[in-house]
Each structure stands twice: as C-alpha cells, then as structure tokens.
Amino acid sequence: MNRIPILRLGKALLVTIQVDMHDELALALEQDLTQKIWATGARGVLIDISALEVVDSFIGRMLHAIASVSRVLDAETVVVGMRPAVAITLVELGLELPGIRTALDVERGMTLLSRRDEEAEGDVERR
Amino acid sequence: MSGGDLREIRSSDDVVRVRQEVRARAQALGFSLVDQTKIVTAASELARNTLDYGGGGTVRLIELRNGARTGLRLEFEDQGPGIPDTEQALRDGFTSGRGLGLGLGGARRLSNEFELVSQLGQGTRVSITRWK
Amino acid sequence: MSDTEVAARLLAEGEVEIIAEWLRLQETEGGGGSGRISSAELRVQCDRFLALLRRGLNQGAETAQDAAFAELRDMLRDLSRSRAIQGFTPTETASFIFSLKEVTFRLLQKDVGAAWALNRLLDAFGLYTFESYQRAREEVIARQQREITELSTPVVKLWDSVLALPLIGTLDSERTQVVMENLLQNIVDLNAEIAIIDITGVPTVDTLVAQHLLKTIAAARLMGADCIISGIRPQIAQTMVHLGVDLNVVTKASLADAFALALRRVGQSVTRVVPAARAGA
Numbered sequence: 001m002n003r004i005p006i007l008r009l010g011k012a013l014l015v016t017i018q019v020d021m022h023d024e025l026a027l028a029l030e031q032d033l034t035q036k037i038w039a040t041g042a043r044g045v046l047i048d049i050s051a052l053e054v055v056d057s058f059i060g061r062m063l064h065a066i067a068s069v070s071r072v073l074d075a076e077t078v079v080v081g082m083r084p085a086v087a088i089t090l091v092e093l094g095l096e097l098p099g100i101r102t103a104l105d106v107e108r109g110m111t112l113l114s115r116r117d118e119e120a121e122g123d124v125e126r127r
Numbered sequence: 128m129s130g131g132d133l134r135e136i137r138s139s140d141d142v143v144r145v146r147q148e149v150r151a152r153a154q155a156l157g158f159s160l161v162d163q164t165k166i167v168t169a170a171s172e173l174a175r176n177t178l179d180y181g182g183g184g185t186v187r188l189i190e191l192r193n194g195a196r197t198g199l200r201l202e203f204e205d206q207g208p209g210i211p212d213t214e215q216a217l218r219d220g221f222t223s224g225r226g227l228g229l230g231l232g233g234a235r236r237l238s239n240e241f242e243l244v245s246q247l248g249q250g251t252r253v254s255i256t257r258w259k
Numbered sequence: 260m261s262d263t264e265v266a267a268r269l270l271a272e273g274e275v276e277i278i279a280e281w282l283r284l285q286e287t288e289g290g291g292g293s294g295r296i297s298s299a300e301l302r303v304q305c306d307r308f309l310a311l312l313r314r315g316l317n318q319g320a321e322t323a324q325d326a327a328f329a330e331l332r333d334m335l336r337d338l339s340r341s342r343a344i345q346g347f348t349p350t351e352t353a354s355f356i357f358s359l360k361e362v363t364f365r366l367l368q369k370d371v372g373a374a375w376a377l378n379r380l381l382d383a384f385g386l387y388t389f390e391s392y393q394r395a396r397e398e399v400i401a402r403q404q405r406e407i408t409e410l411s412t413p414v415v416k417l418w419d420s421v422l423a424l425p426l427i428g429t430l431d432s433e434r435t436q437v438v439m440e441n442l443l444q445n446i447v448d449l450n451a452e453i454a455i456i457d458i459t460g461v462p463t464v465d466t467l468v469a470q471h472l473l474k475t476i477a478a479a480r481l482m483g484a485d486c487i488i489s490g491i492r493p494q495i496a497q498t499m500v501h502l503g504v505d506l507n508v509v510t511k512a513s514l515a516d517a518f519a520l521a522l523r524r525v526g527q528s529v530t531r532v533v534p535a536a537r538a539g540a
Binding site: 092 | 440443444446447450451452474475477478479480481482483484
C-alpha cells in the first residue's frame, strides 16, 4: 500500500496530502505520524490539505485524532490551506474542528509554530 | 426508480471512485464549486455507510433535467442488517462504527432532498438529490 | 408517397414563391423591417430553415422532436436566443414561423394530408421558438442578478493581510450566500489573515442570514483567517444573541475600531507623524 510521505522541517513535521485518500490510507497516516512525532521529538505538525477537494467526516475525524494525539506528545498541529468550498461544506456538515489550529498556507503555519516555540523558550529562561 | 448508472460499492477504493464520478457528473452538469463539493462530500458519507454498515451495495447516479432545473440524484442501496431506529441514526453524534456520527445527518444537510428507507434484516436505501 | 414527402415536394416546387411571400410578410408584421436585422440576413435564415425543414420531411419525420429535425431545432434555438437579446418581442420572434404557416397554407390546399402534417409541425416549431426565447430571457435575467450581487458587495483590501467587506442594503439568504462565498475566495486570493465584515449599512438581519454569517466566520477560521464584525445595530445584536452566538465572534462598534484591532493583530500600528519643523521649534 502507498503511504503519505512525512517530511522533517526543523522542529516540525510536514505532511502534504495530494491524493484523494481511501480510508485505510488515512488511518495509516494517523499511525505513521504518531510514530514519527514520538521518534523525532517534533514540536509541531503541519498538515497541508490545499490539494484536497473533499474532506468528509472520516478525514475530519482523522485530523481531529492527529491533533489530539500530537498534543499529548507535546506537539502542536496546524492544518493549512483548506479550500473555501471544503470549509463551507465542513461547517454545513457540522464539523467545525474545534481545538485544531489553522493557517492559510505552510509559511504562515510555520510562523504560528515558531511563535509557540519562542513562548516556550521564554518560559524556560524565566525559571 | 430505474434509469441512471449503477456502480458497485465493495471496497474503500470504490468509495474513492464514487467520489470521483460524482464530482465529474456534478461538474458536467454545471454545478458551482461549492455545490459540487457538497454533493461529493454527501456521496462520500453515504458510500462509506453502505460499505461499513450495509456490508457493501450499490449506488445509482441519475441526472435530472426538470424544466429549467438541473440536478443530480444518488440512490444508495444495500442488503445489510438495516437501521433499527432511523430517527436516532439521523441525529448528530450517533454512530455505531467509525467516524464522528455525522454521516447520515450530515448527508441530509448537504442535500436538497433526502429519503431514507430501512428495514431490519432487509437492507437500507438512501436517496439524495441536489439541484443546481 | 407519404404526407410528409408530398409536403416536401410541394415546398420544393414552390420555393421561390414561398420565400418571396414569407419575406414580405415578415417585413410588414414580423418586426423584420425595423432595422434590427438586415433583409439579407433574414433571407439566409429563411433559406436555411426551408432547406432543413425539407430534409426532415423527406426523412419521414412527423413530429418536431424527431431526430431528423435536430439541426432545425438548433437553428431555431440560436435564432430565438439572438432575437431575445436584440430586443425582439416574443410575438415578433415566433412570427418567423407563424408567417410561414400563412404562406404555405395557401400552397398546400392542393393536398389536405400534406397541409395537415405541415401545419402541425409548424405549430410545434412556433411553440419551440417561444420556449427558446423565454429560456434565453431567463438566462439573461439570472446573469444580471448574479452581476448585481457581485457588484454590490466589493471586497476591498485595507492593508497587507487585511480585507474588508462593507455590506449595504437588505441581505436575503441567497445574496448572503453569494457574498460569503465571494469573501472566502478573496481571503485565499489576497492571502488575508483578517476579514472585517462591516454591516453598518444593513438595516435588519433575519435568523437565516445571521446563520450564514456565522457559518462563514466558522469556514474562514477553518481556512486560517479570522473575521471581525463591525457596525452591528441593536436589533441585529438581539437576533444574534437569540441564536445563541457563543462562537467567540469578535465584534467592534465601528469599521475604524475593527481596522485598528486588525492592524494590531498583524503586528502593525498607525502613528501620528510629527513634522520635523514643528518638532524643532
């Protein structure tokens, strides 16, 4: 089975979903990411869905699960690049994905993550 | 109701294929991008229900031309165990399997017309229509 | 020989006469003489219609829906459409067919069966022009409605990453939907982190519209952009509260306040410039 590649970008992991995923592929991604966050000690996860034309409740659930698991492993998840039509449909579907951070593109997502890192380092210095 | 084109739903690859075909039809009928996305998403929810709860089944794609109106109707059918309480199944948050329990209720909200018929031990038939 | 074939033969035999008389009738009563369409153009249309009609009749087509008349229907549809756009009335448009009926009726008195067959066909084609005309007009109206909606709600860029959507006039549910989709697309196109929806110019908002507004804000958040609503009137505030709006929508009294907040969020600020001369004095 094909897998979605996970790239390392400094202290963050970047996943770019470019195919219409079937359910097993989505579940595999969830597992792979969890493993990789733990193995690399990544502080952030960027999931770029700008190529996705459809996000249904299953993919929504996957995004939600990734965000929750990564939070437990002390990594922040940012979903980036959701298309307008997809966003409207998700809201209509009743999936507003509370607790997931979002950004317009990968660059802005990275900024969001590094701001969080700086704040965390500030904490350390104060102690 | 007959007519239209029949497609099998036996694997999660079939669910992907249903999404792609519904997208192509909606596009050809001149649906707006948002309307395309809505019906494709609804189709995805229902195709997965057919596979996961109905043990597989079929979908019939029917293009509607009713005077000035153009629409797309999808009829999902399975011979699975059926839904004991359809009212409850339509409520958000109800799920007996994977997903967030938004499948049926979500598909209804994304469609202009929705019809659900289920008989215990006989199977389930869900029909949705979205007008352009 | 069948009725349709007889009709085709009679039409062929009398073609020169028919065209002359048909053109004359149209010039006098069909609006053809009003200068919106040249007589040369009209003549081409008449020739083509007769040729296609004869072709279909020769193939034994008895109804206007017959496949043998497909090309003829296409021609009538295009003709009706262009006349609808040129400003012909429906009657003037349909008289293209109905004036031919008058001409051929006299000619076909030689054969009752053929006359009857042709008569029925021409009636059906006449109605077809009406229908095509109507449809073309509806398309024009729908397009204009869309254009008005888009024109009446411009999305403006206030600053890098900051957009504003000043809404003016009554919002119905359909207009709100178009406007909101437009806003979300602009967020992507202009790469905006913050969108200000200013509703100072909106007198009332019903619950459906308020819901659309909130859904748009939720959708923008999913895309990674924040919305600020400004200029909410008291009555609209009540509607929103009754809807149970705890979606942490950020609201500001005026567009200016909203803009100031937006600038702070994107790390910018506006300061007063002190002229050097006065500072030195």
